[in-house]
Amino acid sequence: MSDPIAQLIFLIIKAILMPVLIVMMVAFIIFFERKFAGFFQGRVGPTYLGPWGSFQSFGDIFKLLSKEDLIPAKSDKAVFRLAPYIIFIPAFLVMAVMPFGPVGGQANLFGYRFDYVIANFDAGLVLFLALGAIAVYGVVLAGWSSNSNFSLLGGLRAGAQMISYELAMGFSVVGVMLMANSMSFVDIVNGQAGDFWHWYFIPQVVGGLIFFVATLAELNRTPFDLAEAEQELVAGYLTEYSGMRWGIFMFAEYVNLVVISGIVSTLYFGGWRAPLEVLDFIPGPIWLFIKICAFVFLYMWVRWTIFRYRYNQLMSIGWKVLLPLSILNLAVTAIVVSVAG
């Protein structure tokens, strides 16, 4: 078997295995979100289905599948059906460019070169930003097509929110890009080789914080869950969705959670690299998994602690605080990199 054929087979296996693993992970993350929400609130969370209640997500899926699929009478039916997938698919695609282990000839599997990434794409960062922008369409279209006032308000809020936060996010990422001198995730991780003080969150602490806040907005979690805003807009753009269509939205939200956690750890926390070089005997995918879990937990903790901003406050934070700060961070990084490098 020649090397290209082996690479093709590996690629197919990776492309199948990665979504499956994410789906399994998401099923348990949904369970953990409910369990941990209970813990944060002094409750016990789900306990009935399975040991420690851990099959709760599967029970939820069965419930959602057995529910009636309602489509509002005066909605735009084609768009209404399409909207969940516009959110769902881009969420998965980002995982293709994220490395989960060493890339470029070091690793071997059955004597062939094995890259721990599905696609070593040179402009991975741009792809990530672009796919994030596409997902907004899903939210906006879902809100618009439902023919409901609450949905429309939710969709509009989501649109405005994502646009203003994507700018800050983009500018804060450019700092990392300058330091790694590349837009490829593989190079970014390689740029953070060594012990944990080589990771980018130390020089890029401001950019990292901005990126974290912006991802909260990107994920529609508190304090920026205005698009859903249960207390104000019932369920925002999801108001008219029911059954498995609603389930797909929820699923996409949690896939996004995993992906964004992966991106944060890749950009600022060394990706698959161990915090100390002596711990390198533990393989890269496990380190990435641990980091993703840590960030998922952090996102949950934030979600169950803090309040929601008002719409105009959110916009003013995005435009008046985060955007200038991220530009400043970019300028300082550019000067330092050009002087030092």
Next chain:
Amino acid sequence: MGLKDVVKKAAFVDILRGMSVTGTYFVVDKVTVEYPKEKLQTYPRFRGAQALLTDPATGDTKCVACMLCATICPSQCISIVGEQTPDGRSHPATFDLDLTRCIFCGFCEEVCPVAAIVMTRQYELATYDKNDCLLDKEKLIANQVNAHKELYALTEGAAPAAVRPASADGNAGSHGR
């Protein structure tokens, strides 16, 4: 705004403090009572579904069909038909209590002159059949196993001579159905 405030704000002190609270709750013991598996003990004054107490001497209910409970009931959920036993005592022929109407105010227990009807600690009243909520005399008497222990003590301490005054019969006659 002083420098200290700016530093505090930039370091997210307020939000970290909130997160420390939720973080504490994450690890401390949970207060949830997992209801069907574990149940709370009610207090002696708790007002659950009613029961009719029986007289240990005769084995029959203590109720004398005086109609006080049926009259005071704000939701009019008690209906009694009185009769005379061969030995001349007043006695309820039927005693029906509609739990779907009952508001558990406890007035029936409070006005009963012979401590026959009592509120119990029985609060698990959910049922699939509405007819289960219509308590007749047998069901009410059977329910006395749930009565608060304290109320048994009360009835035993009461002087038995004063339990059945003559006026009870007269009122029952004039106000009975």
Next chain:
Amino acid sequence: MNAAIQLEERFGARLLESVEFRSELTYVVASSDWVEVLRFCKEAPGLAFDQLDCLLGDHLPERTAAPFEVVAHLVSHVYGHRLRVKTSLTEGQSLPTVTGLWPSAGFDEREAWEMFGIVFDGHPDLRRLLTVEDFEGYPLRKDFPLQGTVGGRIRTDLRGKI
């Protein structure tokens, strides 16, 4: 009580009756004097009844000449005193609104209208408040039946209009 002296000075015989029961002072006025008396109560500096505590309707069927009554309870935050002003109405007689003096009378007057059928002239939004839109009859009148299905039917012809 200072308020009583001022009111009696100002209106004299137009205060038809004054009752004091359990140290609560009540004045009965004619329905034509209703707004004038209440306005004086609110605006006179010695009275300063700045809050309308409640306004309610009442039905006294045994008083055949004027079976309806509107009762206003006033309270002053400046002096802390209270006053009750009443007026009697016949069936179908309307009363000018006091929402211009105290906006809080809006719901009270709507309730009095739907429960007793007392019309308040000039009320900005005199619709049914607590009962459904198509309810028939005035439920708090003493002759309203306690049992039956008045106003209980479901109107499908109003679908989409409310």
Next chain:
Amino acid sequence: MSAERPTLEELKERKVLSRQRVERSGEVMTVSMGPQHPSMHGVYRAVLDLDGEVIVAVRPEIGNLHRGVEKLCEERTYHQIIPITDRLDYLSSFVMNHGYCEAVEKLMGVEVPARGRYIRTIASELCRIANHIMWLGIHIMDLGTQTFFCICFRDREYVLDLLEMLTGARLTHSFGRIGGVAKDLPDGFDHRCRKVIDFLPQRIAEYERIIKHNRIYYKRAKGVGIFTSEDCYAWRVTGPPLRSAGVARDLRKDEPYSAYDEVDFEVAVEYQGDVYDRFLVRMKEIRESCKIIRQCLDNLPDGPFLARDVTHSLPLKKNVLRDSAAMIQDFYQVFQGPLAPKGEVYRAIEAPKGEMGVYIRSEGGAKPARIRFTTPSFYHGQALPPLVEGEMVSDMVAIFASIDVVLGDCDR
């Protein structure tokens, strides 16, 4: 100084500045918030006219929980009305019993014995604490955090536990009686109550510290929904919203009833009239309530807790079983009812949500001819339009929570 205690003019100006002026144009979207809406308390319905996110006009619609309480009361004796008053404000139902009993006692001229007055005060203040803790949880949840809701419910549980021990029910207490209360304090109540009122204020202070300085809460609550004292008078907004606008009006102080003139407490007052200050006022009130309960427990007099009034109050159960005179009183009270003189009274008390008044007109006999419950939520629900017009949708949720409306109280 003016930032601390603004004058009425300054507050008015601030109110105008905090609202966005929107001219009603063709581009208005009408949204019906409620009766089924996650943040609408109970079945309140507000029809909002929105220009973007800004509220142009509000039309409140109530009545979905109307049960005809006043008509029901006309068919019942004064004793039988007590359980019905529970269902008005079901989050602090003893206070409703209390207000009703005060009014009936005023009508009939019944004197409540000292111990009865103290027990009433204790139970009322426990209800006030439970109500305010629950309010805190719901208010915070309406701003987006569900965690505090659960935490507050857990703390409320301690108070409900005490109330269950005292009255026999957790929500609908039916504990007040004409001439006193139904039962004496149970054994062990004193000890447990002291334990709760010792640790509860500390816990509340901890939450208050966290919430007060939280930047998001500060932004969401400060300067939002300003209501001046004049507005409050005009719309009959009473209780904590009035006190947050700088008016030290508290019927417990101004027209004392029960044991409130014998205990020492402060009226919680704040000056900005916004959501933030309503929060501060309620937190202060919880602490003052704990203080009142502690004083009542310390000074609890001995003696009867229910008036020995043959014509107006029910006899004690233990006397009925022993004593034929009490038995006759029992039969008299049930079949005849307490006889009231002809006349009319109005009595207002300070409920947790505001001033709750009861108007009773009696034509003699054991049943009222007309009864009217002047409940705070009725007027607070009415005052929503002037509170929120010009604010944003998100703020409406916060403001509506801050005036504390419960629909049983509102629709009656």
